[in-house]
Amino acid sequence: MSVLLLGGTAEARELAAALVAAGIAVTTSLAGDVAEPRLPDGEVRVGGFGGAEGLARYLREHDISAVVDATHPFAARISANAAQACATTGVPLLRLERPGWSQRPDASGWHWVDCLDDARTAAEALGNRVFLAVGRQELGTFAGWADRYVLARVVDAPDIEVPGTWEVLRARGPFRLADELDLLASRAIDVLVTKDSGGATDAKLDAAAQLGVRVVAVRRPQPPAGVPVVETVDQALAWLARG
Missing domain, CATH: 3.40.50.720 (NAD(P)-binding Rossmann-like Domain)
Known part of the structure; x- marks a missing residue:
């Protein structure tokens, strides 16, 4: 074989x-x-x-x-x-x-959308300090966000010029819950945008649940x-x- x-x-x-x-x-x-x-x-x-x-x-x-x-x-x-x-x-x-994250107990309270454009629209209505956890290649969809703080976490450097209000954090998961709690709290994040990727990178979701951060999730x-x-x-x- x-x-x-x-x-x-x-x-x-x-x-x-x-x-x-x-x-x-x-x-x-x-x-x-x-x-x-x-x-x-x-x-x-x-x-x-x-x-x-x-x-x-x-x-x-x-x-x-x-x-x-x-x-x-x-x-x-x-x-x-x-x-x-x-x-x-x-x-x-x-x-x-x-498996995805849709079966998590807190997932029913998330704002579920079908695409990144809809995720941008939903997040704009929910807060002004956004944690983008969607991957480097998807950042262009949100490049117009020059009026708010955005934390973008990526493995490799973005291939677009990000607005001056953004913070780019280069890191590779999985991440610990304690670190995710500190990250979201220290940046006063009020909205998390993610894709329903599933897997072991869900500590950010646990942190969001504990801190009351709203979640916008893109369906797979x-x-x-x-x-x-x-x-x-x-x-x-x-x-x-x-x-």
Whole structure:
């Protein structure tokens, strides 16, 4: 078996390590959006395939037995390309996607929206000191916020010129609750804008709940129709074993 793992998440790294330990050939593909990514076990390639057609060509040329899409829950374009390429080639495809935060007890009180533009509109009505936790590539949607304090936390430096009222904090999670409480309190944050990414980066949400900070959450996109979805690495391993 030869597995192509579309990675970039903690779950992808965990799955790659398990496959390598089991003696299964795995190549993890990273988009290259992060300057210094955490590299998984096994073979690694960085960069796109050239859309669905390029990915289909790669699957054929490398005799891939199965594809596991373990990309970020909001990497919709990559997931769509994978679904199209696998349908074209007949290579089995699985989506490994960690659970979101919608089942949290406090999530019913959040302001849920469908896109970043709606998140900007909602946040503008809720406060003037905003913690943006949406990722570096999404900051442009909020670049017009020159009239308020904005804390933008990113791994790599923004590729846009941010307004003078912003503070850019470069850091990589996961983060401790005590540190998140201090961060939100010290900046007097009244609104948190985030995407429903799920995973272990939820300490900011616990801090927001404790401090009464309003939360604007962007719903995650649905996976491509017809693609089986699992939530854990063990479930992904079981699927591969059946194949």
